[in-house]
Amino acid sequence: xxxxxxxxxxxxxxxxxxxxxxxxxxxxxxxxxxxxxxxxxxxxxxxxxxxxxxxxxxxxxxxxxxxxxxxxxxxxxxxxxxxxxxxxxxxxxxxxxxxxxxxxxxxxxxxxxxxxxxxxxxxxxxxxxxxxxxxxxxxxxxxxxxxxxxxxxxxxxxxxxxxxxxxxxxxxxxxxxxxxxxxxxxxxxxxxxxxxxxxxxxxxxxxxxxxxxxxxxxxxxxxxxxxxxxxxxxxxxxxxxxxxxxx
Amino acid sequence: xxxxxxxxxxxxxxxxxxxxxxxxxxxxxxxxxxxxxxxxxxxxxxxxxxxxxxxxxxxxxxxxxxxxxxxxxxxxxxxxxxxxxxxxxxxxxxxxxxxxxxxxxxxxxxxxxxxxxxxxxxxx
Numbered sequence: 150x151x152x153x154x155x156x157x158x159x160x161x162x163x164x165x166x167x168x169x170x171x172x173x174x175x176x177x178x179x180x181x182x183x184x185x186x187x188x189x190x191x192x193x194x195x196x197x198x199x200x201x202x203x204x205x206x207x208x209x210x211x212x213x214x215x216x217x218x219x220x221x222x223x224x225x226x227x228x229x230x231x232x233x234x235x236x237x238x239x240x241x242x243x244x245x246x247x248x249x250x251x252x253x254x255x256x257x258x259x260x261x262x263x264x265x266x267x268x269x270x271x272x273x274x275x276x277x278x279x280x281x282x283x284x285x286x287x288x289x290x291x292x293x294x295x296x297x298x299x300x301x302x303x304x305x306x307x308x309x310x311x312x313x314x315x316x317x318x319x320x321x322x323x324x325x326x327x328x329x330x331x332x333x334x335x336x337x338x339x340x341x342x343x344x345x346x347x348x349x350x351x352x353x354x355x356x357x358x359x360x361x362x363x364x365x366x367x368x369x370x371x372x373x374x375x376x377x378x379x380x381x382x383x384x385x386x387x388x389x390x391x392x393x394x395x396x
Numbered sequence: 397x398x399x400x401x402x403x404x405x406x407x408x409x410x411x412x413x414x415x416x417x418x419x420x421x422x423x424x425x426x427x428x429x430x431x432x433x434x435x436x437x438x439x440x441x442x443x444x445x446x447x448x449x450x451x452x453x454x455x456x457x458x459x460x461x462x463x464x465x466x467x468x469x470x471x472x473x474x475x476x477x478x479x480x481x482x483x484x485x486x487x488x489x490x491x492x493x494x495x496x497x498x499x500x501x502x503x504x505x506x507x508x509x510x511x512x513x514x515x516x517x518x519x520x
Contacts, residue, residue, distance in 0.1 A: 174482045180414045180501040220480050244410060270413030 165192040166281060169210055171203045171227075172196070172218035172243070181216075181273075190274050200227040207235060214239040214277055219246070219266075225258040232259040241280055243273070249294020252287065256295075261285075322356040323372075325349065330369030397422065400508065403429040403446040405437060411481050412450065415508065418501050423509055434461065442468045448508065451476040462487045475507060 168191050172178040175198060182196035195210050197203040200223060203215070215231060217224060219242045228240050240260045245251055247265040255263060262280030264273055265288075279286070287295075318326065321342075328338045339349040353365065360368050402425045404412055416425050429444035431437050434454070441449065451474055453459060459476040466474065466487060474487040486494040486507050496503050 174480055176411075176414070176481050176499045176501055176504060180418060183501060184414060184417045244408065266408060266410075269409040270417060273410070 165190060166213035166239075166277075167191065167193040167211065168195070168277070169203060169206070169212035169215045170194065170196040170218075170243075171198075171200065171215060171221065173198055173221050174218060177218055177243075184270065185274065188274055190278060200224075200230075203227070204230065204234070207238075212238060214241060214281065216264075216273075216277070217242050217260075219244050219251075219255075219263075225254070228255070228258040228260055239277075239281060241277060244268075247288055247291060249291050249298075252291050253294060253298050316359040318356055318359060322352055322359070325352045326356055326360075326368050326372050329353070329365045330372065397424055398509070399424045399426045401426050401428045401445065401447045403427070403431070403441055403444050403449045405431045405441075405449060405451045406434060406454070407450050407452040407477065408481070411452070411477065414501075415450070415504065418505050419508060422505070425508075438464060438468060441465060445469075446472060448472070449474040453478055455479040459485045459487070473510075475504075 168185060170178050170181045170185070172181070178196040178198050182194050185191055186194040188194075193210075193212075195206070195212070197206055200221065204227075215238060217227065217240065221227070224242070228242075231238060231240055239262070242255050242260050242263045244266045245255065245263040247263075247267065252263060262276070262285045264276050268276065276286070324342065325338055328341060333341065335349045335353065336346055339346045342349070357363065357365070357368055360371055362368050362371060400423055404427055412425075419425060425448075428446055429441060431440070446469075449465065449469075449472055451459075451462065451465075453476055457479070462474050462476055462485070466472070466489070470489060476485045476487065478484070482499065484496045484499045484504065484507070486496060494507075496507065
């Protein structure tokens with residue numbers, strides 16, 4: 150199938166976009182297309198009443214934005230399909246009940262933005278244009294839900310450094326970074342591990358280099374975040390007698 | 397241009413705006429009452445003396461409430477919309493009831509324009 154797959158061009162963002170409205174509800178698909186067709190902010194407006202019709206029409210219509218009624222059946226699959234065949238096309242869901250769960254579910258399906266059910270008609274086109282510029286206004290509740298979701302993602306706790314996998318630390322280096330995290334100085338660590346201060350400094354130097362951080366506190370923070378988010382990197386903290394025990 | 401005294405009951409903002417925009421130039425929806433709940437609205441609706449009630453039904457809700465409303469306002473026209481906006485039920489003097497399946501914008505405009513705006517006396 151000949152599908153639109155234009156290269157992303159930031160300069161095109163300033164051009165009036167073409168819109169395709171997809172809704173199984175005739176009143177919305179035809180009514181919105183008629184009303185939006187009067188707007189000079191959009192270069193073209195068309196509508197389809199089913200997902201299959203919409204997909205079939207993509208090569209001819211080449212819309213920049215697909216506005217999808219949230220109540221449509223199999224909407225998530227449609228969004229994923231659109232992403233596969235036309236990744237540069239914006240997908241926006243219309244009349245979404247604005248809960249964090251709904252927003253996250255649609256975002257994970259692949260939409261770039263949404264228009265809440267509480268929005269008025271006059272808000273739709275400005276919101277579409279804002280989404281085209283990478284913006285999305287959302288309620289504080291949704292913002293909070295998104296924050297929690299990002300933090301809860303396995304292996305992605307939101308920490309700057311945790312986007313990269315942790316390097317292999319030796320058991321001794323793990324012990325030292327755990328003690329750093331407990332607030333101990335090099336001298337205290339040396340005493341706790343029954344090793345020399347110079348040796349401790351050498352271990353600290355090596356683990357900072359491995360973790361690619363400049364400060365001891367950053368090393369401890371990174372290890373803790375990694376441990377909390379995935380549980381896949383368990384560090385050990387030595388007991389006071391120097392023997393290993395799990396932290 | 398005709399001005400239609402309208403009461404709006406739990407209708408989504410986009411749907412109401414869509415109606416008003418589609419009607420623009422032919423009729424003005426003069427909203428005399430607006431309700432975000434179905435609770436206890438009968439007396440308030442009657443006091444507002446609308447010519448037209450645009451009534452948004454909740455999911456799975458029947459339009460039986462319309463019978464109660466028409467009993468107290470026999471000359472009003474009520475258009476009850478299903479929650480998804482797909483269908484509508486146009487009620488005029490009982491027992492007239494017209495179902496608009498797969499409602500089109502034009503059908504809806506005509507249904508609204510069919511309202512006689514002179515049915516009710518205006519408050520002085």
